[in-house]
Amino acid sequence: MFSRLSKFVYYKLMKWELRGAFPSDIDKFIIIVAPHTSYQDFILGVIFRSVTGIYRARFLGKKELFRFPYGWFFRAMGGYPVERSKQTNMVDAVAGIFNKHDQFVLVLAPEGTREKVKSMRTGFYYIAKKARVPIVMVGFDYANKKICISEPFDTSNDFEADMEFILNYFKGIKGKNPELGLD
Numbered sequence: 001m002f003s004r005l006s007k008f009v010y011y012k013l014m015k016w017e018l019r020g021a022f023p024s025d026i027d028k029f030i031i032i033v034a035p036h037t038s039y040q041d042f043i044l045g046v047i048f049r050s051v052t053g054i055y056r057a058r059f060l061g062k063k064e065l066f067r068f069p070y071g072w073f074f075r076a077m078g079g080y081p082v083e084r085s086k087q088t089n090m091v092d093a094v095a096g097i098f099n100k101h102d103q104f105v106l107v108l109a110p111e112g113t114r115e116k117v118k119s120m121r122t123g124f125y126y127i128a129k130k131a132r133v134p135i136v137m138v139g140f141d142y143a144n145k146k147i148c149i150s151e152p153f154d155t156s157n158d159f160e161a162d163m164e165f166i167l168n169y170f171k172g173i174k175g176k177n178p179e180l181g182l183d
Contacts, residue, residue: 005050014047020149022054027103028133029152031057032124032166033140036109037175041140045107046077048147057105060094091126098131125162129155137166139173148173 023029033045049057058078065074066081074081080097082090098104106127110120128135134152141148150169155162 014145016145016147018048018051018147018149020151022052022136022149023134023152026134026152028098028101028131029105029136030124030128030131030133031105031107031136031138032110033107033138034110034120034170035140035173035175036111037177040176041109044140044147052149054105056103057107059107090123091130094123094127095130098127098133120163120167122163125155125159125166135166137169139170140175141173142176143174 022031033041049055056078058080060082061074061079063081063083065071066079094106098106108124110122110124124135127133134154136152137150139146139148153162153165
């Protein structure tokens with residue numbers, strides 16, 4: 001029921017398009033979504049998750065989001081609370097989550113914030129490398145009303161080349177607030 005409603009909202013009311021598809025033959029991968037410039041990205045992401053049927057997708061969020069009165073909602077949506085103030089090895093912790101599951105999909109916003117940033121955070125890259133899972137890039141292009149899904153990308157031993165490839169994928173994709181997107 002929610003899937004049909006989401007498709008109606010996404011395609012008919014919002015008039016967005018979908019380019020690409022998530023891999024159906026891969027049990028574990030990381031989805032990175034960019035640019036992340038508005039709280040509306042989360043709402044669009046929830047609708048998009050239902051439209052594509054990728055219900056197993058999980059996300060990390062600052063632990064403050066998981067407090068009363070909204071904590072139950074973010075957990076129900078697939079959230080994992082993250083303690084950002086402690087010195088923890090997030091890469092090892094998240095790679096461990098991948099290793100504990102037969103199927104696991106994690107969605108991250110590599111900019112780490114809705115504010116203007118000069119570069120992406122690279123934790124997603126190191127998590128993918130340590131967990132030995134591919135990265136699927138998803139662009140929320142508000143200017144053209146398209147969500148673009150890449151083919152799965154396996155990291156190599158050349159960090160610079162890999163990051164250049166990833167950044168090039170997102171070139172030209174405009175977020176809700178384009179002035180806050182990556183340069």
